[in-house]
Amino acid sequence: MSVAVIACGAIATHISHILEAEKLDVTIYPLPPLLHNQPAKIAGEVEKTYLEIKDKHSKCAVAYADCGTYGALDTVIEKLGLKRLGGNHCYDIFAGKEKIQSIMDADAGTYFLTDFLVKSFHRSVIVELGLDKRPDLRDDYFKHYKKMVWLAQNPTPELTVMAHAAADLIGLELEIDVVGEGSLKEQILELLN
Numbered sequence: 001m002s003v004a005v006i007a008c009g010a011i012a013t014h015i016s017h018i019l020e021a022e023k024l025d026v027t028i029y030p031l032p033p034l035l036h037n038q039p040a041k042i043a044g045e046v047e048k049t050y051l052e053i054k055d056k057h058s059k060c061a062v063a064y065a066d067c068g069t070y071g072a073l074d075t076v077i078e079k080l081g082l083k084r085l086g087g088n089h090c091y092d093i094f095a096g097k098e099k100i101q102s103i104m105d106a107d108a109g110t111y112f113l114t115d116f117l118v119k120s121f122h123r124s125v126i127v128e129l130g131l132d133k134r135p136d137l138r139d140d141y142f143k144h145y146k147k148m149v150w151l152a153q154n155p156t157p158e159l160t161v162m163a164h165a166a167a168d169l170i171g172l173e174l175e176i177d178v179v180g181e182g183s184l185k186e187q188i189l190e191l192l193n
Contacts (some may be wrong), residue, residue: 003192004056004062006049007063010116011090011184014153015063018185026192028063029053033116035127039068043076050080059189065089077190085187090114094182095151109146111172113163115153121166131169138170148172151179 003026007015012030019026029049035042046062054060062077065087077084086171087093091100091112103110117124126132129141148167155178167174 002057004029004053004060005063005188005191006031006046006053006060008035008067008090008113010036011063011093013116014181014184015188018181018188021046022189024192027057028052033120034128037124039070040072042067042069043072046073047076047080050082059192061188063188063191065093067143085184085189091151093184093187094153095177095179096182099179102167103149106170107146109144110147111142111148111170113148113150113166116156118150118159118163118166121169125166126169128136142170142172145170145172147175149175151177151180153170153179 003024005007005015005026006029009030011035012028015028019028031042031045031049035045042064046064050060050062060082062073062082062084064073065085066073067089068117073084085093091114092127094114100112111123122132129143131137148170150163152163155176160176163176164174
């Protein structure tokens with residue numbers, strides 16, 4: 001029997017790198033990152049995946065923060081006897097809860113990006129919100145945002161260009177904060193112990 005992690009697809013690659021570096025034999029079951037656009041479905045998908053894989057593994061953990069489920073994910077993992085990552089969202093994991101709270105206290109109109117969101121911005125945001133066909137809806141979604149903060153895990157010149165393009169697409173100023181992977185490694189290793 002082996003160990004499994006049901007992971008948010010947006011952080012599955014980071015988790016894979018951590019597991020490889022630690023030489024851990026863990027099977028990752030990434031769920032679609034676009035579930036974040038409908039967070040009410042996350043808990044159900046985690047439960048469904050767990051029920052499909054539970055007999056193949058001696059241990060399973062959930063690599064999601066709450067991610068907008070408003071406690072529904074916690075209800076499911078408690079029922080199933082699992083554990084999940086801490087925090088309200090992956091921003092807490094990468095940058096630390098205190099830093100995110102400080103940014104939000106200073107300006108609640110902050111739109112956050114991770115490396116994954118920088119890479120997938122057009123598909124995850126523009127297409128999913130229909131802005132590719134209806135750019136006039138920009139203000140309906142983003143009029144209350146004042147700035148965009150990229151919480152960069154592994155910034156590259158290419159990603160920097162993409163982050164600026166994302167900010168330009170929705171008319172926000174971009175700030176870049178290189179945070180690395182924050183507490184993700186520590187939390188993943190703790191989940192697996």
